[in-house]
Amino acid sequence: xxIHTQPRSDDNYRESMGRLLVLYTQVDRLIMEIxxxxxxSAPDLEAKLALGKQVGDESRHVMIQRHWMERFGTATSPxxxxxxxxxxxxxxxxxxxxxxxxxxxxxxxxxxxEAVENIVPLADPGTRESLHVPLSDEQDHVAFGISRLKTExxxxxxxxxxxxxxxxxxRITGLTAAFHGFGLGxxxxxxxxxxxxxxxxxxxxxxxxxxxxxxxx
Ligand SMILES: [Fe+2]
Ligand SMILES: [Fe+2]
Numbered sequence: 001x002x003i004h005t006q007p008r009s010d011d012n013y014r015e016s017m018g019r020l021l022v023l024y025t026q027v028d029r030l031i032m033e034i035x036x037x038x039x040x041s042a043p044d045l046e047a048k049l050a051l052g053k054q055v056g057d058e059s060r061h062v063m064i065q066r067h068w069m070e071r072f073g074t075a076t077s078p079x080x081x082x083x084x085x086x087x088x089x090x091x092x093x094x095x096x097x098x099x100x101x102x103x104x105x106x107x108x109x110x111x112x113x114e115a116v117e118n119i120v121p122l123a124d125p126g127t128r129e130s131l132h133v134p135l136s137d138e139q140d141h142v143a144f145g146i147s148r149l150k151t152e153x154x155x156x157x158x159x160x161x162x163x164x165x166x167x168x169x170x171r172i173t174g175l176t177a178a179f180h181g182f183g184l185g186x187x188x189x190x191x192x193x194x195x196x197x198x199x200x201x202x203x204x205x206x207x208x209x210x211x212x213x214x215x216x217x
Contacts, residue, residue: 020119028058098164114203
């Protein structure tokens, strides 16, 4: 299915791409804060080091995006409100380690970056360049999440492992619904930068199935 559908008006494009860049940067900053908080309670040194590296990566992504947005010149006011950010922080803060791994890496990191990756081919050269380093780091984060989750699940009794795996799609559906409940108008933003929202959702769903298969393998 082709992601790119209709020719775009330049004003609409810039405005909406600007909003998507702000949103991506907000999410990265939140992930940075959430992962920093998690270091102390992480179960072992390997996990602490991975979280610490991710904090550094996300900090770099925020910096890169901020510099690019300054040059891009569109509005930099937040897309998510402070209370929506607080809800996300609260959600992650409360999670046990396994659930943290599933929500952070399978949902936010893997599916979030899949959405961003799908708009790269539609983006102007400067925006595309600004996404290069962040998207390549996100793959590292997803790889850590998947391998760590597999290791943790392998240590559980079979029925617990199966139950946890069976519950992941529902976790993803719940988080996605909560995100859409924020009413940020992301479908329109994606359409305005030239994406077919239906094709984008299909790509994200394919990615979801892939990561679920990888964790269960
Ligand atoms: Fe990032
Ligand atoms: Fe990341």
